[in-house]
Amino acid sequence: MPKNLEVVVVDPDVNSRADTNRALTIARFSVSGEAGYGIDAVTMAKDKNPDIIVLSMEEPVARATQTMSSLADALPETPIIVYSSLSDAASVRRAMVSGARDYLVKPPRPEELARAIYSVLEYEERRRTRLTGETASSAARGTVITVFGAKGGIGKTTIATNLATALCKNTNSSVAIVDMDTRFGDVAIMMDVVVEFSIADVGRNIESVDRESIGDYIVKHGSGVEILPAPLHPTEWGALGRQHISKVIDLLSQTHDYVVVDTPGAFNELVATALESANIILLITSMDIASIKDTALALEMLRAAAVSDDKVKLIINHSTSSNSLRPEDVERVLEYEVYWRIPHDVAVSNSNQLGQPIVLAKPYARASRAITDIAYSLSGLRRERKGFLDRVLGR
Ligand SMILES: Nc1ncnc2c1ncn2[C@@H]1O[C@H](COP(=O)(O)OP(=O)(O)OP(=O)(O)O)[C@@H](O)[C@H]1O
Numbered sequence: 076m077p078k079n080l081e082v083v084v085v086d087p088d089v090n091s092r093a094d095t096n097r098a099l100t101i102a103r104f105s106v107s108g109e110a111g112y113g114i115d116a117v118t119m120a121k122d123k124n125p126d127i128i129v130l131s132m133e134e135p136v137a138r139a140t141q142t143m144s145s146l147a148d149a150l151p152e153t154p155i156i157v158y159s160s161l162s163d164a165a166s167v168r169r170a171m172v173s174g175a176r177d178y179l180v181k182p183p184r185p186e187e188l189a190r191a192i193y194s195v196l197e198y199e200e201r202r203r204t205r206l207t208g209e210t211a212s213s214a215a216r217g218t219v220i221t222v223f224g225a226k227g228g229i230g231k232t233t234i235a236t237n238l239a240t241a242l243c244k245n246t247n248s249s250v251a252i253v254d255m256d257t258r259f260g261d262v263a264i265m266m267d268v269v270v271e272f273s274i275a276d277v278g279r280n281i282e283s284v285d286r287e288s289i290g291d292y293i294v295k296h297g298s299g300v301e302i303l304p305a306p307l308h309p310t311e312w313g314a315l316g317r318q319h320i321s322k323v324i325d326l327l328s329q330t331h332d333y334v335v336v337d338t339p340g341a342f343n344e345l346v347a348t349a350l351e352s353a354n355i356i357l358l359i360t361s362m363d364i365a366s367i368k369d370t371a372l373a374l375e376m377l378r379a380a381a382v383s384d385d386k387v388k389l390i391i392n393h394s395t396s397s398n399s400l401r402p403e404d405v406e407r408v409l410e411y412e413v414y415w416r417i418p419h420d421v422a423v424s425n426s427n428q429l430g431q432p433i434v435l436a437k438p439y440a441r442a443s444r445a446i447t448d449i450a451y452s453l454s455g456l457r458r459e460r461k462g463f464l465d466r467v468l469g470r
């Protein structure tokens with residue numbers, strides 16, 4: 076990490092800018108330049124070429140987001156952290172789509188700024204190393220599959236738990252699932268396991284956790300899938316930052332062939348880390364207009380974060396029986412190819428309620444077959460077609 080990190084502050088409000096400068100100075104950063112929005116900010120930032128840009132975003136947000144996009148174009152390697160008095164999800168999302176790497180609520184405190192700056196720069200450093208192929212450690216890594224969707228209740232956890240189970244059962248692979256639903260994780264309930272430790276416990280001991288000891292926090296499901304549950308209380312997520320999540324996923328990927336990450340129907344910096352750590356992102360959408368609209372935004376956001384389309388696989392999950400749209404309509408509206416469709420299947424809810432992955436409880440149910448096919452497709456293995464007798468005898 077470079078010493079004497081240089082920060083440029085972009086904030087049209089002179090008082091708020093002075094407060095931020097003060098907080099940065101207390102946190103031992105050097106403020107090398109300051110400006111309001113627009114061309115002034117871009118010229119000054121290009122001139123100073125700082126390590127990081129800290130930018131204020133207030134209503135109306137258009138000037139801030141335009142400035143952010145111009146800064147991102149002018150200095151693509153320089154991360155931008157936004158601070159704002161707006162704390163609603165839509166504002167956070169707009170900032171992230173426009174290129175922000177983190178979002179702090181105003182007035183940012185010195186320790187918050189320091190934590191955000193170090194964690195964003197650390198991540199950038201790792202990303203650059205990854206891009207140049209010089210990984211820090213030579214350890215082999217499994218495939219990280221992050222299950223993401225722009226909305227709640229569209230089947231993300233159903234797909235994550237069943238995909239993990241199908242990978243374990245059919246591809247003879249070691250599989251871990253991480254419950255990153257930062258509100259109320261459901262993985263342990265859907266797989267009916269008793270939670271003793273959670274990701275928050277790993278976070279508390281992050282300095283000492285390594286690829287061996289992370290196993291102590293995991294609960295094993297009968298299928299062989301290893302589960303790192305969400306904390307029982309959502310407030311426990313507050314102590315976890317980007318660095319915790321990326322270390323957890325990295326360690327698990329060193330010890331498992333697949334790491335499946337379940338996420339909430341909301342976007343935050345922890346989810347951003349899970350997306351950045353992914354080799355494959357399964358972007359789930361249901362077939363209603365609201366979900367398609369949010370999926371369009373999610374695709375936009377992923378592209379803004381420089382996630383390549385090759386990584387992102389769009390899955391339509393018919394989580395309800397309504398069928399107002401056709402898959403072709405979805406492809407046309409989103410201008411994105413549908414990777415897979417999971418049919419509506421009443422057996423899904425029953426299995427979820429019993430805490431049994433449907434791919435185990437009812438392997439020949441329509442939804443099970445679709446999810447098992449996804450597991451085969453992702454693993455590159457060919458599915459063995461079974462005859463009628465095998466199916467009747469459950470072989
Ligand atoms: N293919 C399907 N057929 C029928 N029901 C489904 C299907 N997929 C999901 N469901 C049902 O939809 C509901 C929501 O599923 P799930 O909890 O997996 O969604 P989620 O996206 O993880 O939600 P949240 O964002 O709240 O965590 C559940 O009742 C589940 O049983």
Ligand SMILES: [Mg+2]
Nearest residue numbers: 231232256261
């Ligand atoms: Mg869920």
